[in-house]
Amino acid sequence: MGKVSVSELIKRFDLKLVSGAEGINREITVSDISRPGLEMAGYFTYYPAERLQLLGKTELTFFLELDSNERFKRTDQLCAPETPCIIISRNIEVPEEFIVSSNNKGVPILSSNKQTTKLSSLLTNYLEAKLAPMTAVHGVLVDIYGVGVLLTGDSGVGKSETALELVKRGHRLVADDSVEIRKMSETELVGSAPELIKHLLEIRGLGIIDVMTLFGAGAVRSYKKVSLSIHLEIWDPKKMYDRVGLEERHTSLVDTNIPQLVLPVRPGRNLAVIVEVAAMNFRLKNMGIHTAQQFSDRLNQTLTTRRDMDI
Incomplete structure (x- = not known):
């Protein structure tokens, strides 16, 4: 407090x-x-x-x-x-x-x-x-099509680089490296950047850049509701990753649960595009359009129909 x-x-x-x-x-x-x-x-x-x-x-x-x-x-x-x-x-x-x-x-x-x-x-x-109750999280917060997406992961996994590509694609940076998250109500979390690093982005090999100066005032915002967490991790070939999208994961921040996705990182994957699509898909789910569930229902219906025909 x-x-x-x-x-x-x-x-x-x-x-x-x-x-x-x-x-x-x-x-x-x-x-x-x-x-x-x-x-x-x-x-x-x-x-x-x-x-x-x-x-x-x-x-x-x-x-x-x-x-x-x-x-x-x-x-x-x-x-x-x-x-x-x-x-x-x-x-x-x-x-x-x-x-x-x-x-x-x-x-x-x-x-x-x-x-x-x-x-x-x-x-x-x-x-x-x-x-408001507050915690600081090591990560990056970006506003993507109105969805506050919190990118987390180990240092060097590519969070800031992904945020930079998202800014180039027209989205807005809220905070890099350290995100201050405050609990504004029982279900609402709002993230912002510490005053010292506001509008700044650290890119390894390049250094610290001022996003607002480089890309304009429309490329940043002061705060944003945190709606979705995406955890980036180095691809583990022994680990089974969700390939359909039916798995529902959550993470807890300031005693509040928010949806979480885990994205494996390896060379050749365009993380910015994947994160952007994840935000759009999240919006669709909130509108009642759950593509993975619809596919699962169609698959079950097809299997049921074929079984009935065989009988």
């Missing part, structure tokens, strides 16, 4: 630091956002202090109707030791009680010019993406 510092949030959403600068490096560890309406009324029994606190026009209008002593009580309780920060929307002027409590407790008060509902949505989406 990741973490997001308050300073990162300030830069990302162009927020203004009003007070509590001492706590600018506090960390946000949960994606849920709290709008403390009940807390403004004095009910703190179930106050989710570890969440980012977002205040809008409704909460502050009620707050300003309280007497001065009650206001200080509320702000002191809102600025709990676990509270990462408090954000006030619509560029509303921050009441003095908030500033005093914020500076005393070291809890940053931030101001935004955005509407409360819109800001809440933006913050939630950002935090869910940054704080």
Whole structure:
């Protein structure tokens, strides 16, 4: 599970630091956002202090109707030791009680010019993406006809070269060498490249190339849902490989199963074309067209018919 510092949030959403600068490096560890309406009324029994606190026009209008002593009580309780920060929307002027409590407790008060509902949505989406369970996988992620294909295999098996050929064929590179995969929901995995190697591809004997500079902005994308894993391995003549396509394999990433194919690699095989066709075939299966199953059904029907004729 990741973490997001308050300073990162300030830069990302162009927020203004009003007070509590001492706590600018506090960390946000949960994606849920709290709008403390009940807390403004004095009910703190179930106050989710570890969440980012977002205040809008409704909460502050009620707050300003309280007497001065009650206001200080509320702000002191809102600025709990676990509270990462408090954000006030619509560029509303921050009441003095908030500033005093914020500076005393070291809890940053931030101001935004955005509407409360819109800001809440933006913050939630950002935090869910940054704080989602994540793992790093040695491989290459390519967007092929809208299908996010993760290429894995031993070092030197040809993953990057295959990705380069796919880019030349009009597909888009997401990440090479290291793919950061985040679990966005129970069934959805999204892959991206670490910032340091974004848009870069390493080709042995050639070195590191910038795919976006060489092939244009249309040859890369920042992230992509991982739908299919293709494992490349050196051809083993003693091993039986699936020749029909009825075998269903899966691999687990961040506690989520995704379909996997195993492709044997040997001289003369055009891996880029095979991977491209695998992605198209995957799309067909999702549309209900399972060629291997249809062939198997026709074969069984033919054998049944011949057996009946022999009888």
